[in-house]
Structures are given as structure tokens and as C-alpha cells.
Amino acid sequence: MPRTRASASHLFIPRKASRAEQRAARAGFAEARRQARRAGAPPKHRAEERLDPELRPAYPLSGRPGSSSARGGKLSLPAHRMTTATVSGAYPFLAEGGLGAEGIFIGRDVHAEAAFCYDPFSLYSSGRIEGFTNPNAVLAGIIGMGKSALAKSIATRAIAHGYRVYVPCDPKGEWTAMAQALGGCSIALGPGLPGRLNPLDAPARPASVSVGDWSAEVRKRRLLLLAGLARTVLKRDLLPMEHTALDLALDLVVAEADANGTVPLLGQIAHALGSPARLDQALGNHAGHMGPAAQDLAHALRRLVHGDLSGMFDAPSTVAFDPTTPMLSIDLSRLGGSGDDTALVLAMTCASAWMESALADPDGGRRWVIYDEAWRVMRHIGLLERMQSQWKLSRGLGIANLMVIHRLSDLLSAGDAGSRGRVLAEGLLADCSTRIIYRQEPDQLAAAASLLGLTGVETQAVSALTKGRGLWKVAGRSFITQHILHPAERALFDTDARMSAKGAEFTKTEASLLPLRLREVQ
Ligand SMILES: Nc1ncnc2c1ncn2[C@@H]1O[C@H](COP(=O)(O)OP(=O)(O)OP(=O)(O)O)[C@@H](O)[C@H]1O
Numbered sequence: 001m002p003r004t005r006a007s008a009s010h011l012f013i014p015r016k017a018s019r020a021e022q023r024a025a026r027a028g029f030a031e032a033r034r035q036a037r038r039a040g041a042p043p044k045h046r047a048e049e050r051l052d053p054e055l056r057p058a059y060p061l062s063g064r065p066g067s068s069s070a071r072g073g074k075l076s077l078p079a080h081r082m083t084t085a086t087v088s089g090a091y092p093f094l095a096e097g098g099l100g101a102e103g104i105f106i107g108r109d110v111h112a113e114a115a116f117c118y119d120p121f122s123l124y125s126s127g128r129i130e131g132f133t134n135p136n137a138v139l140a141g142i143i144g145m146g147k148s149a150l151a152k153s154i155a156t157r158a159i160a161h162g163y164r165v166y167v168p169c170d171p172k173g174e175w176t177a178m179a180q181a182l183g184g185c186s187i188a189l190g191p192g193l194p195g196r197l198n199p200l201d202a203p204a205r206p207a208s209v210s211v212g213d214w215s216a217e218v219r220k221r222r223l224l225l226l227a228g229l230a231r232t233v234l235k236r237d238l239l240p241m242e243h244t245a246l247d248l249a250l251d252l253v254v255a256e257a258d259a260n261g262t263v264p265l266l267g268q269i270a271h272a273l274g275s276p277a278r279l280d281q282a283l284g285n286h287a288g289h290m291g292p293a294a295q296d297l298a299h300a301l302r303r304l305v306h307g308d309l310s311g312m313f314d315a316p317s318t319v320a321f322d323p324t325t326p327m328l329s330i331d332l333s334r335l336g337g338s339g340d341d342t343a344l345v346l347a348m349t350c351a352s353a354w355m356e357s358a359l360a361d362p363d364g365g366r367r368w369v370i371y372d373e374a375w376r377v378m379r380h381i382g383l384l385e386r387m388q389s390q391w392k393l394s395r396g397l398g399i400a401n402l403m404v405i406h407r408l409s410d411l412l413s414a415g416d417a418g419s420r421g422r423v424l425a426e427g428l429l430a431d432c433s434t435r436i437i438y439r440q441e442p443d444q445l446a447a448a449a450s451l452l453g454l455t456g457v458e459t460q461a462v463s464a465l466t467k468g469r470g471l472w473k474v475a476g477r478s479f480i481t482q483h484i485l486h487p488a489e490r491a492l493f494d495t496d497a498r499m500s501a502k503g504a505e506f507t508k509t510e511a512s513l514l515p516l517r518l519r520e521v522q
């Protein structure tokens with residue numbers, strides 16, 4: 001009887017086909033499956049095939065066929081590695097890392113698609129950026145591109161960071177609403193207005209400065225102011241004897257004022273200059289030389305005392321400088337409407353002298369001083385000298401100056417190459433570690449490129465900038481930044497209101513709500 005098998009090995013199936021036959025069968029099966037799939041699908045037309053032959057691209061999307069396509073391993077180049085710092089020499093906007101998150105939010109870095117923050121004080125103190133030697137900035141751009149809006153945003157946001165803001169001359173009166181909305185104040189000067197500023201006011205002595213040093217500093221500032229005023233009216237440099245006459249007149253008037261416990265006034269200086277006997281006596285030389293020397297000066301200062309600016313700068317100040325106020329602006333919009341800038345320049349000189357002397361306290365905290373419409377002062381050497389001394393003092397006093405101009409060539413209008421005005425204006429630019437360039441007219445691009453050392457790519461970018469967008473050059477680093485305005489800021493800063501129907505809708509009631517809205521923003 002046959003034995004039943006209790007166990008079995010794995011079933012062995014012998015190969016019926018060779019490996020090559022199996023491979024061929026697999027390929028045949030895959031091909032049959034592909035054909036079946038294609039047969040089921042509706043016929044597809046490539047996008048280009050549907051186009052007009054004229055509009056079809058010359059080469060397929062995959063690129064140019066053939067050996068000249070540099071594909072297929074026929075062209076092999078050695079790998080070239082370099083740092084982004086080196087690549088940025090060829091293309092300056094390559095993945096800029098930004099200035100960090102510290103400081104005031106300005107807007108969007110267009111190339112890095114990141115927030116752009118800026119604070120000259122922290123950039124200076126941290127030493128993070130090589131070549132950032134001072135906190136001053138220049139902002140240049142054609143009319144209506146948003147220069148004032150950027151300056152105002154910087155001011156508004158800086159106040160939220162605890163800084164104070166001063167606008168020594170506001171020829172358009174644009175800053176008044178803003179100063180009031182931010183809890184500061186504005187002094188309006190003009191014929192018939194009650195505001196008075198005495199540019200010869202002596203500021204309070206900072207605790208860190210000795211009495212002797214301080215009185216020498218105040219005397220120097222007053223002399224600089226008087227010489228600046230005389231030069232503006234006379235439209236020429238002063239002669240050595242005229243400087244002596246100013247010295248003598250100032251010392252006489254200050255001694256008298258100290259004896260009477262009053263403040264020296266411009267009218268008294270003009271009067272002293274018109275009294276040759278007093279000047280000769282003060283000089284100790286009775287030859288009568290000072291009379292003719294002081295004659296022109298006496299007439300020049302008369303304009304401020306009896307001329308179109310009478311009263312504004314020849315009386316004790318009606319406002320005391322309050323160092324705790326967050327913002328102070330001097331509204332000069334009622335002056336200079338006649339096309340003659342001299343009145344405006346004299347007023348700017350007096351107003352900026354008054355404010356700058358009040359800012360001379362190095363313990364006054366970090367401050368921004370904004371010169372909006374500064375292009376108007378570029379032709380006046382007296383004002384340029386004042387600005388230059390402020391620029392030089394900026395680090396010592398903790399002040400960042402911002403100068404707003406239209407074109408870089410405004411700086412060249414200060415005088416011929418090599419002249420004093422030109423040297424001063426170029427010095428101001430050199431002392432600005434931050435340069436913000438908004439759109440420039442095509443004919444201005446060459447001047448901008450040579451003054452700022454722009455690369456070809458930067459120059460091209462500047463010609464195509466839109467509103468609120470600027471090239472920021474921060475000590476050699478470049479950013480294209482879109483300034484972003486908050487809706488409350490936009491309502492407050494709107495300078496186009498009169499160009500649109502909106503102007504009529506913007507009422508005083510809305511203006512009074514703005515501080516509340518701004519507080520909500522912070
Ligand atoms: N980033 C921005 N986004 C939207 N609107 C803006 C921006 N910047 C400015 N504006 C608007 O553009 C208008 C003109 O701006 P602004 O007065 O600042 O120009 P400007 O360059 O100072 O002109 P001007 O040279 O005449 O003084 C304003 O009404 C302002 O609200």
C-alpha cells in the first residue's frame with residue numbers, strides 16, 4: 001500500500017523563458033499599456049501649436065535643441081564659487097540681509113521681501129555697519145514722490161520710540177497739523193502773527209559745560225548768526241572790519257543787557273552799528289574808522305527791525321523752548337510767497353539759530369532735526385554754514401539731521417566748483433551716512449550717479465522708482481524700500497488734498513480724531 005506524503009517541499013516551477021525574453025515581454029506589455037492609455041484620452045494640442053505661427057516661440061520650453069544648447073554634457077565649465085558679498089559687486093541687490101529688526105519700521109525691502117527697519121542711532125552705536133560714521137541723512141526726489149511723507153513717518157514713529165523731533169523751518173506749513181496731533185507745538189511766524197522769536201536768546205547752560213565755556217559758545221553762535229544775516233542781505237562776504245564792527249556791537253549790547261537784566265535784541269545791535277562813536281570808543285581807536293565799516297551792516301540789519309520782517313525777530317520770544325515737548329516745528333509758510341527768498345532765508349536763519357541753540361544740550365536725549373524743503377537754503381552760504389556746524393555736532397549732541405532736497409544737483413547750485421558754497425554743500429552730503437534717493441529726472445541721473453557713486457543697476461533703478469519707493473544707501477549698502485503708510489498717517493500727511501475732492505471732506509473734526517487713531521496704531 002503506498003505511503004501518504006505528510007510533507008512537501010516548495011513547488012518548483014521551471015523557467016519557461018529566458019531573461020531576454022522576459023525583458024522583451026515586459027517592454028511589450030508597457031508599450032501596449034501606453035498605447036491603450038493614449039487611445040482612451042482625447043487628442044491634446046500644445047499651447048504653442050494653437051498660437052498664430054508668428055507668435056510661436058522660436059524654441060520649445062525645454063530649450064534650444066542641438067549641440068549649441070550647452071546641454072548633454074558637451075559643454076562643461078569648471079564650478080565657480082563666490083560669496084554673496086562678491087556677487088553683490090556684479091548685482092548689488094542680491095539677497096540683502098537687511099539692517100536687522102532694530103529701529104523704526106519704514107516699510108518693505110522690495111528685493112528681500114522683508115520688513116525694513118532703520119534707526120541711525122542704533123546703527124551707529126552698534127557699529128554693525130562698516131563706514132556708518134554719523135546719524136545724518138539726505139533724502140532727494142522729484143516733486144510729489146513722498147519725501148515729506150517719509151520724513152513725517154520717521155518723525156511719528158521715532159516719537160513712539162521716545163525720540164523728540166524738531167523742524168526748524170517749515171516753508172509750506174505742512175508739519176503744523178502733525179505737531180499738534182502728536183502732542184507737540186508749532187510756532188507760526190509771519191507779518192501780523194503774534195509769534196516772536198529772539199534769535200539772540202541764550203539757551204540754558206548744560207550741566208556738563210562750565211560757565212566760561214558756555215558764554216564763549218553763546219557769543220560764537222550769536223556772531224555766526226549776525227554775520228549770516230548780514231551776508232544774506234548784502235549778498236557778499238563780510239570785510240574784516242565789518243566782522244570787527246559786529247564783535248564790538250554785540251559785546252556792547254550784551255554788556256548793557258546783562259547790566260539791565262534783559263535780553264539782547266537785534267534792534268539794539270542795529271542801533272549800536274549805527275553809532276560810530278560808540279564803536280570807536282569800544283575799540284579804543286578814535287580815528288573814526290568804524291563808522292564807514294559798520295554802515296552797510298547797520299542798514300542790512302535794519303531790514304529785520306524796520307523792514308518786511310519787522311517785529312518777528314526783534315522782540316523777546318513769545319514762546320519758551322520746552323525741551324520735553326515731543327515735537328516742535330516753526331511754520332514759515334506766510335513768508336517767501338512773493339518769489340523773493342530773502343525774507344524766508346532771513347527768517348530761516350533766525351528760527352534755526354533759535355532752535356539750534358536750544359538743542360545744544362548734550363543731555364537732551366536723542367533727537368531728530370528735519371530740514372524739509374532744504375533745497376531752498378542751498379544757495380545761501382550763511383544757512384549752509386549753520387547746517388554744516390549742526391551736522392558736525394550731531395554725534396556729540398545725539399542729534400540725527402535729515403535734509404530733504406529735490407535733486408542732487410541742488411547741492412551743486414550752491415556755487416561754482418571749488419567755491420565756498422559748493423564745498424559746504426558737498427561737505428553736507430559727505431557727512432550723511434544715509435542717502436535716500438527717490439525718483440530722479442532722467443537728466444539728473446548722471447549727477448546723482450557721480451555724486452553718490454551709484455552703480456549702473458542702481459542708476460537704472462532710481463529712474464524707475466514709483467511713489468514712496470526709494471533707493472536707500474546706508475554706508476555703502478543698498479536697499480530698494482517701499483515706504484508703507486498707515487491709513488491714519490496717510491490722512492494726516494496728505495498733501496494732495498487740494499488736488500482732489502477729498503480736500504473738502506477732510507474737516508477739522510476728522511483732524512481732531514487723528515491723535516486718537518495714531519495712539520491706537522502704537
Ligand atoms: N508711501 C506712500 N504710500 C501712499 N501714498 C503716499 C506715500 N508717500 C506719499 N504719499 C502721498 O503722496 C502725496 C505726496 O507726498 P509728499 O507731499 O510727501 O511728496 P513730496 O515728495 O514731499 O512732494 P514735494 O516735493 O512737493 O514736497 C501725499 O498726499 C502723500 O499722502
Ligand SMILES: [Mg+2]
Nearest residue numbers: 147148149372
Ligand atoms: Mg514735501
